[in-house]
Amino acid sequence: MSFHVVSRVGPQQYSSEEGAYDYLPEFLEALSATRILILHGIKSWQKAAPYFPDLAQAGFDVFDMTFGGECSHKEIARVIEEIHRSRIDLVIGIGGGKVIDTAKAAAVKSGGIQLVILPTMASNCAAWSALSVLYKDNGISIGHELYPRQSSLVLIxxxxxxxxxxxxxxxxxxxxxxxxxxxxSLLTHVGTNHLSLLYARESAKICRDIPLNHGAQAVEDMKQGVLSDAWQLVMETNIIAGGLVGGFGDAYGRATAAHSIHDALTYFPETVHLLHGVKVAYGIMVQLALEKKWDEIHRLLPFYRRLKLPASLQDLHLNKRSEEDIRQLAAYAVSPDKTIHLLPFKVTEDSVLEAIRQLDKYTADSAERNN
Incomplete structure (x- = not known):
């Protein structure tokens, strides 16, 4: 395949500091935006509202819309309808990944109106990336869409x-x-030193090193409500660095096996309550088993245990599923549209099933050794 990359690096502007929201009226005025739609979750708005400026008092026409719960085609269409009906010229998305992805999709598909993003959680890189992860209304993943531009502003x-x-x-x-x-695996097999890929790889290293070196401390600090340097560093890495990998690297910096495993897990009711990143965590382990990187699995297991991340079918409460069910999980993961096939070797239903079984044995043996 010939080399081709289109970088979508990040928002036009961003600010991450206490009082960042105070910049919003000045920014909206500079864009000549007057009719503002605020799309938000219920809990996210409760958290953001105490810091949010009074845009109506500042002279803007403000329209409020509560997010429906899934970033689905139906929900995106509902937001677009409101944009057209109220003649909105700028959308502000406030909330977690699904709210933000819906705001991104609606802003682009409604005719390319301006977009501002205020993430209220550091659970993914949705605020930074130029794509939306899409779901059916029942929560089953159906892939993602890329967009030709990113937001005008991100405020953290x-x-x-x-x-x-x-x-x-x-x-x-x-x-x-x-x-x-x-x-x-993608960036090491491209065969070119294109500068955007070097930036993508350096961003990816940050995504590995900062969580592993500071993640556990950041979690403890967050439990105590301490806005520490470690927590701030990990928080911004979750939001920014993750988006930079795909932003610089395009298709060479996107998902491969771990997210394909995530998608397959969404078909199983036992995992419905698990957050996106938690399912991806298990996907990382399956990918490493596929790649036979057992030393890396050994390195990660203490970190997983400390953060209570799943590394086995038992951790996912899928260990009582039949062999046929687990084979079906493997089959979902290798359906033709899945990014698992971007790995630099052939991946099949059988090889994924074998990786899952080997991972289960390895983690069980490791747990027994540690008891």
Missing amino acids: EPRVILDSPLDYFIAGIADTLAKWYESD
């Missing part, structure tokens, strides 16, 4: 994110780790 208020649920932060750490493990 650390105090809002520090007050977000801890489990989302941990899921974000896992999803960020995946940026390294999934892009590593």
Whole structure:
């Protein structure tokens, strides 16, 4: 395949500091935006509102819209309808990944209106990336869409994110780790030193090193409500560095096996309550088993145990499933549209099933040795 990359590096502007939201009226005025739609989750708005400027008092026409729960085609269409009906010229997305991805999709598909993003959790890189992860209304993953542009502004208020649920932060750490493990095989087999790929690889290293070196401390600090240097570093890595990998590397810096395993897990009711990054965490382990990188699995297991991330079918409560069910999981993971096939070797239903079984044995043996 000939080399081709289109980099979509990041938002036009961003600020990550206490009081970041105060910049919003000045920015909206500079864009000559007057009719503003705020799309938000219920809990996310409760967290953000104390820091959010009074845009109506500042002279803007503000329209409020509560997110429906899934980044689905139906929900995106509902937001687009409101954009057209109220003649909106700028959307502000406030919330977690699904809210943000819906705002991105609606802004682009409604005719390319301006977009501002205020993430209220550090659970993924949605605020930074030029794509949306799409789901059916029942929560089953159906892939993603890329967009030709990114947001005009990202504002990160650390105090809002520090007050977000801890489990989302941990899921974000896992999803960020995946940026390294999934892009590593792609970026090392491209065969070119294109500068954008060098930037992508350096960003991917950050996605590995900062979580592994500072993630556990950041989690402890968040439990205590301490806005520490370690927490700030990990928080921004979750949001920014993860987005930079795909932003610089395009298809060479995107998902491979770990996210394909995530997609397959969404078909199983036992995993419905698990966050995106938690399912991806298990996907990382299956990918490493496929690659036969058992030393790396050994390295990661203590970190996984400390953060209570799943490394086996038992951790996912799938260990009582039949052999046929687990084979079906493997089959979902290798369907023709899945990014697992970007790995530099042939991946089949049988090889994924074998990797799952070997991983189960390895983690069980490791647990027995540690008891």
